[in-house]
Amino acid sequence: MNRLVVQRNIFTISLIFFIITYFCVYKNTSMLATTILSPDFLKHFNISEILDNKPTSGQKRVHIVIKDGIKIALKIISVIDERIERELKIYEVFKSNNGIPCILDVQRYGHELVISEEYIEGQDLSQVLGEYIGDSEKIRKLIFLIAEIMEPVWDGDYVHRDLKPQNIRIKDDGTPVVIDFGIARDLGDGTITPIGFQPNSWPFASPEQLFAKKELISYRTDFFCLGIIAHFLFTGKLPFGNSQLEISTCFSQEQITFDIGDEPLNLFLNIVLKYKVAERPRTVENFKNSLSI
Numbered sequence: 001m002n003r004l005v006v007q008r009n010i011f012t013i014s015l016i017f018f019i020i021t022y023f024c025v026y027k028n029t030s031m032l033a034t035t036i037l038s039p040d041f042l043k044h045f046n047i048s049e050i051l052d053n054k055p056t057s058g059q060k061r062v063h064i065v066i067k068d069g070i071k072i073a074l075k076i077i078s079v080i081d082e083r084i085e086r087e088l089k090i091y092e093v094f095k096s097n098n099g100i101p102c103i104l105d106v107q108r109y110g111h112e113l114v115i116s117e118e119y120i121e122g123q124d125l126s127q128v129l130g131e132y133i134g135d136s137e138k139i140r141k142l143i144f145l146i147a148e149i150m151e152p153v154w155d156g157d158y159v160h161r162d163l164k165p166q167n168i169r170i171k172d173d174g175t176p177v178v179i180d181f182g183i184a185r186d187l188g189d190g191t192i193t194p195i196g197f198q199p200n201s202w203p204f205a206s207p208e209q210l211f212a213k214k215e216l217i218s219y220r221t222d223f224f225c226l227g228i229i230a231h232f233l234f235t236g237k238l239p240f241g242n243s244q245l246e247i248s249t250c251f252s253q254e255q256i257t258f259d260i261g262d263e264p265l266n267l268f269l270n271i272v273l274k275y276k277v278a279e280r281p282r283t284v285e286n287f288k289n290s291l292s293i
């Protein structure tokens with residue numbers, strides 16, 4: 001009897017150990033993130049302090065560190081593919097754009113790519129949502145500033161494709177900076193297989209993204225995402241539902257007309273939140289004009 005209990009305990013402990021090992025090692029989670037910042041790594045990059053470890057997303061880990069005496073966002077990419085090269089190209093092409101962080105250094109370290117990015121003081125828009133609720137003018141001005149940052153990017157035939165509050169930094173003076181161009185797509189490069197948005201980005205995704213209609217993705221996809229952000233900021237609610245299924249169902253039905261109790265925002269939302277791409281503003285100028293600023 002006792003032997004049976006011991007055997008069962010050994011089995012349970014082994015199972016728990018196996019599960020923990022699987023999630024930590026194979027799922028590439030925090031255990032790997034802390035081991036990668038080994039003393040050698042810290043010495044190589046002259047990092048004196050780790051201030052924050054951001055949650056891992058896919059192939060990328062972000063650490064806020066002091067490197068060479070300054071605060072930077074250190075982005076470690078485990079798989080070097082064309083997505084990363086595109087992201088770097090965008091930063092290179094638009095490095096004089098104040099609304100996009102500067103890349104200070106890019107190095108290969110073992111099998112990984114380590115990118116040192118200018119740290120943008122302030123907070124993610126997702127952390128300061130409360131400051132925008134019900135403030136139509138503040139929201140329209142913010143969307144306008146984001147459109148100004150994005151205008152040369154859109155004109156250059158790039159699309160961000162993952163505009164959401166977590167990818168917009170708000171500086172202390174209220175001006176936005178757009179980050180995380182990881183899945184931006186160079187529309188001029190026909191050799192690139194377009195890929196989807198991040199799995200957790202569905203709340204801010206357009207119909208063409210949710211339905212994987214890749215050929216329909218354009219700057220007007222970003223227009224739609226900015227419309228969702230504006231609705232979310234004003235009302236505190238997502239415009240099309242709270243689950244991926246609810247949102248997809250909504251997109252397959254008749255076009256919704258918005259009335260959120262604010263005329264200028266109603267006008268903007270009813271112009272940009274069109275399920276059909278062709279019905280959204282044709283130019284950035286039209287998009288900006290629809291904000292009534």
Ligand SMILES: Nc1ncnc2c1ncn2[C@@H]1O[C@H](COP(=O)(O)OP(=O)(O)O)[C@@H](O)[C@H]1O
Nearest residue numbers: 054057062073101117118119120124166179180
């Ligand atoms: N340049 C930066 N300045 C300040 N914070 C940043 C910067 N880049 C990233 N972050 C922070 O790290 C988080 C994750 O970075 P991001 O580039 O968006 O990677 P992910 O692909 O994991 O979303 C951001 O939401 C933001 O809080």
Ligand SMILES: [Mg+2]
Nearest residue numbers: 166167179180
């Ligand atoms: Mg992000």
